[in-house]
Amino acid sequence: MEAILRDQPTFGFGVDSLNPHPPRGIEAVGGKTKESLRGQVMQLCPRVPGVYGMLNRTGELIYVGKSKSLRSRLLSYFADSSSDEKGGRIIESTRAIQWETQPSEFASLLREQQLIRRHSPRWNVQGVPKRQRPVYLCLGRLPAPYFFLSAKAPADCVAIEGPFYGAGRMQRAIDGLNKVFRLRDCSQKQLFHFAEQLQLFDLDHRPGCLRLELDTCLGPCAAACTHEDYQLQVSAAESFLDGFNDEPIIAISEQMKRAAAKQQYELAASARRTLQSLEYVHRKLAILAKARREYTFIYPVNGYDGLNTWYLIHGGEVADVAAEPRTEADYEGLKPKLRQWRAVTKSSIDRGHGPFPHTLALVASWFRRNRDEKRRTFAPENVRRRFRASSLIVARS
DSSP states (O other), rough: OOOTTTTOOOOOOOOOOOOOOSSOOEEEEEEESSSHHHHHHHHHHHHOOOEEEOOOTTTTTEEEEEEEEHHHHHHHSSSGGGOOOHHHHHHHOOOOEEEESSSHHHHHHHHHHHHHHHHHHHHHHSSSSTTTEEEEEEEOTTSOOEEEESSSSSSSEEEEEEEEEEEEHHHHHHHHHHHHHHHHOOOTTSSOOOOTOOSSSSSOOOOOTTTTTTTTTTOOTTTOHHHHHHHHHHHHHHHHHHOOOOOHHHHHHHHHHHHTTTOHHHHHHHHHHHHHHHHHHHHHHHHHHHHHHOEEEEEEEEESOOOEEEEEEEEEEEEEEEOOOOOOOHHHHHHHHHHHHHHHHOOOTTTTSSOOOOGGGHHHHHHOOGGGGGGOBBBGGGHHHHHOOOOHHHOOO
């Protein structure tokens, strides 16, 4: 495989569900040496936003990235300064590079996230030195929900937040959360017996672990609580995920102070590590909660190629997308979708119930880093005014 012809990639990225414009083609180059790949990238790759994929000798997609300047980003892999473990090992395994242009940096971010979730390239999710793998903080698993971590967001949970980074740090956080809220953390194979469950004989259900005796679990396995009692604790745990409950921070902080006062320094150090993990989680949850409360609007994004896009942001998530109307006919054709947008934004959004819940952290991060961009947004009810203003600008130009 000395070279791959343009427009004939060995691996398709697939449909872009957040692209309202005509499908964008993929270009690819291939070669047995880094010098060959670099020369083709320099000759063919444009300086525009987009996503790229690295393929190994068998045509497997091993890495996905994005950039606001594809040519500059791809050439950086061949620089001597990029011969570190991550960039160097990726490019050493690469025999072909493909790219797909995007109209904007924001579109590139969304597309990169979509591709990583869809294809799970191994260099994006494992084996990359100094890279922390993303994990989701989940509250679920009936009949007695509890906090646990998952590499991918499960569909059958009470609540899911993330992604968070640092599996070790997050494991300490969920251990602390389950203990503070007195939720179980045992296997799904454990049998549960709530206090209100009827039984023919008066049986003494033994707990599956020591946490009931330590008063860090309500003991749903040993009929030590009712289902209602347990559900109250689950609701309190939900409020923590919503960013409104700092009980775990206070509880672990007090535990650390008590241990230090009693000169139990190892216990105090352990509590301090747990506290630091919980503070990280709480800070991020507060950011996500702020995005849910404040980010409901239409975000217009101009494309370098004139393909402008309107993103409906609802409850901090990308809820829908449409091509910006250029003519009165375009606007008339878009009216049914705009009516739907107005109806959607009038109702509140529950956690993770939008069509693209995984975009919440991306949207929150984008507007935190690009604060001026929020000034360009507008409410769905102001669409007509926005269209008229943009039409006047086009007419004058």
